[in-house]
Amino acid sequence: MPQEPRIDVETRAHGIESSLSAEQVERIAEALGHQGVWFAAPPERSGQARPPEQVWELVGDSPHHGRLATGRAAVHLAEGHDALTRPLILADGFNYGPSDLDELWRHFNKPYAPGKPGFLDQLSTLGIDVILLGFDQRHIAIQANAAVAVTAVQRAIDERWGDDQLVVGGVSMGGLITRYALARMENERIDHQTEKYFSYDSPHLGAWIPLVLQQLAYLHEALDPRSDGPGQAELIRSPAAQQQLWGWVQNADYSGPVTDNALRQEWIEDLRRVGWFPMRPYKLGMANGTGHGVGNGLPAGTPVFDLNLDALQLVARFQPDMGELQNIGTVRFGAPVWTSATSHVPAFDGAPGGTLDAWGRLADAMGLTIEPRFRSSCFVPAVSAVALARDPYQWQADLHLDLSDLPKDETQLDAFCCDTTDTEHSAVSAPLIEWFLEQLAGW
Known part of the structure; x- marks a missing residue:
């Protein structure tokens, strides 16, 4: 039986202020940078956003734990359409705060190949009406925002002319939101x-x-x-992060299992209760990671940050590959202050998958120079994006599985496409977009 993945903090962070001088505390905080909410994706500012023909204000069809989520949808009619006819709903993904639907348009419509129109413009030419679905709080529970997606689907059906069926899905967590919404319906x-x-x-x-x-x-x-807004860990402690992260820690002092949190357990149980995946639609998936099983080359356990400044030392490493009490981080100011180690945790950073530049963003905030290839590591492993048929708590053993000839019963999807190289999570990629357009051609 596999050992339980866990983390152990040897010297607790709690009370650091009392063991260090005010100057030392300030030096450590300064070294870590002064950016706002960590891991929140920066907005897409390049390009123009097409104004929508309609904007729907949406309220979830039911509350989740007493909370009724809200959102909105931007309706972009296809060329020659005066009313909604062939609706495709594209739900926004995980981030902190409200969706920016203009940003979502710019992201998915930016050119991905020379001489090619943007993806959303191509959908318009094909006669497909695009409904961009956003949420007022992207970081709350997936089930709450799924209720907003249910309302959007029902609104699209009510306002549609004719009887063309819908295409419904999303990017990143938006794919989980719509998966749950359709299955719940x-x-x-x-x-x-x-x-x-x-x-x-x-x-x-x-x-x-x-x-x-x-x-x-x-x-x-x-x-x-911070006294002027959310703290640096606000996104990490959010319900949505707890639900979708394979490994999660609740604070800097935490020692214990990293896959055992109540919100993730409840989310997986809720998915099972409603059917796991919707059964009626043909299910498509795209992965920003490669499907050949070869990792991105990031060396497990290697220090990415190794800061020595007077008496201050800060070390942070790529996740080591399994083992027991493998050091992942140290903060020292003279004597040891805080050290952290993991046991039985796979080397996720180097796995094939859609990447996130979390290391690079933190390096920039700290004013550190790191190797360019160390800036980004795996965020959504390819085996996760293609919904490999595995137990959600045990699948990490297959991080490097070759997906190029995967048997049909090994995935929960009907068809999927992997990128030809590991690209940034949610990046508009020619291989993925062209494949998706082909899948929509017969609709």
């Missing part, structure tokens, strides 16, 4: 009239943010609390 015998479901680099089995970076976010927040 089927479970409750609500007709979603959806022919195709799609996910774009969605973490069906889980996503990865390095455990040591999660801890450093908490540590920074303890040393340098």
Whole structure:
């Protein structure tokens, strides 16, 4: 039986302020940088956003734990359409705060190949009406925002002219939101009239943010609390992060299992209760990671940050590959202050998958120079994006599985496409977009 993945903090961060001088605390906080919420994706500012023909204000069809989520949808009619006719709903993904639907348009419509129109412009030419679905709080529970997606699907059905079926899906966590929404509708015998479901680099089995970076976010927040807004670890502690991260730590002091948190357990149980995946639609998936099983070359256990400044030392490493009590981070100011080690945790950073530049963003905030190839590591492993048929708590053993000839019963999807190289999570990639357009051609 596999050993339980865990993390152990040898010297607790709690009370650091009392053991260090005010100057020392300030030096450590300064070394960690002064950026806002860590891991929140920066907005897409390049390019123009097409104004929508309609904007729908949406309220979830039911509360989750007493909370009724809200959102909005931007409706972009296809060329020659005066009303909604062939709706494709594309849900926004994981981030902190409200969706920016203009940003979502710019992201998915930016040129991905010379001489090619943007993806959304191509959909318009094909006569497909695009509904961009956003949420007022992207970081709350997936089930809450899924209720907003249910409302969007019902609104699209009500306002559609004719009887063309829908295409419904999303990018990143948006694929999980719509997956749950459609499955819940089927479970409750609500007709979603959806022919195709799609996910774009969605973490069906889980996503990865390095455990040591999660801890450093908490540590920074303890040393340098913000009074003018959310703290550095606000995204990490959010319900959505807890639900979709394979490994999660609750604070800088935490020692114990990293796959055992109540919100993730509840999320997986809820998915099973409603049917796991919607059964009626043809299910498509796209992965920003490669499918050949070869990793990105990041060396497990290697120090990425190794800062020595007077008496201050800060070391943070790529996740080591399994083993027991493998050091992932150290903060010293003279005597040891805080050290962290993991046991039985796979080397996620180097796995094939859609990448996140979490290391690079932190290096920039700290004013550190690191190797360019160390800036980004795996965020959504390819085996997660293609919904490999595995237990969500045990799938990490297959991080490097060759997906090029995967048997049909080894994935929960009907068809999927992997990128030709590991690209940034949710990046608009020619191989993925061209494949998706081909899948929509017969609709």
